[in-house]
Amino acid sequence: MTQYKFSLTRLFSYFKTALTGKEQEFTSGSIRRAVFMLSVPMVLEMMMESVFFLVDAYYVSSLGANAIAAVGLTESVLTLVYAVAIGLSMGVTAIVARRVGEQDIKGASQTAIQSIFVGIAIAIIISVLGIVFPKEILGLMGAEPDLIADGYGYTQILLGGNVTIMLLFIINAIFRGAGDAAVAMRVLIFSNVLNIILDPIFIFGFGPVPAFGVQGAAIATTIGRGSAVIFQLLILFYGWSKIKVTFRDIVFRAGIMFNLIKVSLGGIGQFIIGTSSWVFLMRIMAEFGSEVLAGYTIAIRVLMFTLMPSWGMSNAAATLVGQNLGASKPERAEESVWKTGKYNAIFMAVVSIIYLLFAEAIIKIFSDEVMIVTYGALSLRVIAAGYVFYAYGMVVIQSFNGAGDTKTPTIINFFCFWVFQLPFAYLAALVFDWGAMGVFLAITFAEILIAIIGIIWFRKGAWKKIKV
Numbered sequence: 001m002t003q004y005k006f007s008l009t010r011l012f013s014y015f016k017t018a019l020t021g022k023e024q025e026f027t028s029g030s031i032r033r034a035v036f037m038l039s040v041p042m043v044l045e046m047m048m049e050s051v052f053f054l055v056d057a058y059y060v061s062s063l064g065a066n067a068i069a070a071v072g073l074t075e076s077v078l079t080l081v082y083a084v085a086i087g088l089s090m091g092v093t094a095i096v097a098r099r100v101g102e103q104d105i106k107g108a109s110q111t112a113i114q115s116i117f118v119g120i121a122i123a124i125i126i127s128v129l130g131i132v133f134p135k136e137i138l139g140l141m142g143a144e145p146d147l148i149a150d151g152y153g154y155t156q157i158l159l160g161g162n163v164t165i166m167l168l169f170i171i172n173a174i175f176r177g178a179g180d181a182a183v184a185m186r187v188l189i190f191s192n193v194l195n196i197i198l199d200p201i202f203i204f205g206f207g208p209v210p211a212f213g214v215q216g217a218a219i220a221t222t223i224g225r226g227s228a229v230i231f232q233l234l235i236l237f238y239g240w241s242k243i244k245v246t247f248r249d250i251v252f253r254a255g256i257m258f259n260l261i262k263v264s265l266g267g268i269g270q271f272i273i274g275t276s277s278w279v280f281l282m283r284i285m286a287e288f289g290s291e292v293l294a295g296y297t298i299a300i301r302v303l304m305f306t307l308m309p310s311w312g313m314s315n316a317a318a319t320l321v322g323q324n325l326g327a328s329k330p331e332r333a334e335e336s337v338w339k340t341g342k343y344n345a346i347f348m349a350v351v352s353i354i355y356l357l358f359a360e361a362i363i364k365i366f367s368d369e370v371m372i373v374t375y376g377a378l379s380l381r382v383i384a385a386g387y388v389f390y391a392y393g394m395v396v397i398q399s400f401n402g403a404g405d406t407k408t409p410t411i412i413n414f415f416c417f418w419v420f421q422l423p424f425a426y427l428a429a430l431v432f433d434w435g436a437m438g439v440f441l442a443i444t445f446a447e448i449l450i451a452i453i454g455i456i457w458f459r460k461g462a463w464k465k466i467k468v
Contacts, residue, residue, distance in 0.1 A: 027324050031335055032339060035316060038315075051305075056221060056301075057071070057298055059199050059217060060203070061366040063203075065369065069147055069151075070154055072293055073286070074159075077155070079279065081162045081166070082271070083272045084126075084272070087268025087271045088166075088170055088264045090266075091267055093174075093318055094322050094406075095177070097177040097179075097402065098468050101322065101325065101327040112171075112243055113245055113249045114256045115174065116170060118261065118264075126159060129159065130159020131159070137155055137159070138152055154218045157219055158221065163229075164222055167232070168225050168232070171229070172188070179242065181315075187231055190228055192224065198220035198224060199221075201216075202215075202219045259468070266405075267406040267410075269410040270413040270414075277422055281422075281425055284425055285436060287430065294376075295371065296375060296376065298367065302355075303355075303380065303384070314394040324336065330464040333403070341395040348391040355384035359377035378436070379439075382444055396451070400457075400458070404467070405466045412453050413450070415453070416446045416453065421445070421446035424445065425439045
C-alpha cells in the first residue's frame with residue numbers, strides 16, 4: 001500500500017513538472033520520463049485544439065442540419081489550410097529541435113522568424129480567395145443553394161482570417177521543437193476559454209451583439225485564435241521560452257528560409273494529399289443529403305477530440321527524435337518512438353471501446369434527429385475500429401517528420417490515400433451502392449495500411465541519416 005501511494009505521489013509530481021515545463025532536457029536520462037514530460041502538455045495542447053471543433057459543433061447543431069453541413073464543408077476546405085500550416089510546422093519542429101539538440105539556440109530563433117514570414121505570405125493568398133469566392137467554394141463542394149445562402153458567411157470569415165490558424169500552428173511548432181510544450185499548451189487553453197465564452201454570444205446574440213447564427217461561430221473562433229497568436233508573439237519577443245526573438249532577427253535570411261521550405265515541402269505535400277482526400281470524401285458524402293453529411297460531420301469532430309491527443313503523443317515522439325538526432329543519439333531516438341507508440345496504442349484502445357459501446361449516446365449530445373444520429377454513430381464505430389493501428393501509424397509518421405525525412409511519409413500518404421482510399425470510397429459508395437458505409441470503410445482501411453507500411457519502412461532506419 002505504501003509503495004502504491006509512493007507511485008501515485010511520484011506520478012503527480014511528474015505531472016506537475018510536465019505542466020510547468022521546467023524540465024527541458026530530453027537527450028539524456030530516462031526515456032519513459034522524457035516521453036511523459038513532453039506528451040502531457042502536447043496531449044493537452046491537442047485536446048485544446050479539438051475543443052474548438054466540439055464547441056462550435058455543440059452550439060451550431062441547434063441551428064439545424066444546413067448549418068452543421070455548412071460547417072462540415074467549410075472545415076473540409078480548411079483542412080487544406082491545415083495541411084500547409086501543419087506541413088510547415090513539421091519542418092519548423094524538425095529544424096528547431098535539431099538546432100536545440102546541437103545547442104544552437106540562435107539558429108533555432110532565426111528559423112522561427114523565417115517560418116513566420118512564410119506563414120504570413122501563404123495566409124494572405126488564401127485570405128483573398130476566401131473573402132472573394134466563399135459561395136463558389138461551397139458550390140464546388142456540392143452544397144445546395146439554400147445551404148450556400150445560410151453558410152457562406154462562415155466560410156468567408158474562417159478562410160479570410162486563416163492567418164490566425166497558420167501562425168497558431170507555426171509558433172506552437174517552434175515551442176514544441178524547443179521542448180517548451182507547456183508554453184504551447186497554455187496558449188491554446190487561453191484561446192479556448194475565449195472561444196467558449198464568445199461562441200454563444202456571437203451565435204445567439206447578447207446585449208448589443210446581434211445574433212450572427214453560424215457566422216458567429218467563425219467570428220468567435222477567429223477572435224480566440226487571433227488573441228492566442230498575440231500571446232504567442234509576446235512570449236517569443238519577451239523571452240518567456242527557450243527561444244527568444246529580438247527585433248534584430250526580423251530580417252530575411254534566404255539560406256535559412258530555403259532550408260525550411262525544403263524540409264517543409266514534404267510535410268505540406270503529405271498533408272495536402274491526406275486532407276485533399278478528406279475533401280473528396282466529403283464531396284462523396286454530400287451525395288447522400290444534409291442529414292447524412294451532418295451525422296458524418298459531428299462524428300468527425302468527436303473523433304478529432306481523441307485523435308488530437310494521440311497526435312500530441314506523436315508530436316512528442318517527433319521532438320524526441322529531432323533533439324536526440326541533433327545530440328548524435330539515434331538509438332535513443334528510435335527507442336523513444338517505440339515507447340511512445342505503445343503508450344499511444346493503449347490510450348487509443350480504451351477510446352475505441354468507448355466509441356464502439358456508446359456511439360449513439362455520444363452523437364445525441366449534439367443532435368436528436370434520427371438520420372443524423374444513425375449515420376453519425378455508424379461512422380464513429382467503423383472509423384474507431386482501426387484506432388490501435390492509427391496510434392502506431394501516427395507516431396511512426398511523425399517520427400519521420402521529426403527526423404527531417406518528410407519525403408517518406410509523403411510517398412506513404414500518396415499511395416494509401418490517393419491510390420487506395422479515394423478509388424475504394426468512390427467504387428464502394430457510389431458504384432457498388434454501399435452508400436456512406438463505403439466511405440467509412442475506406443477511411444479505416446487506409447489508416448491501417450499507413451500504419452503497416454510506416455512501421456516496415458521505419459525499421460529500415462534510413463531516417464537516422466537525414467541532415468537538416
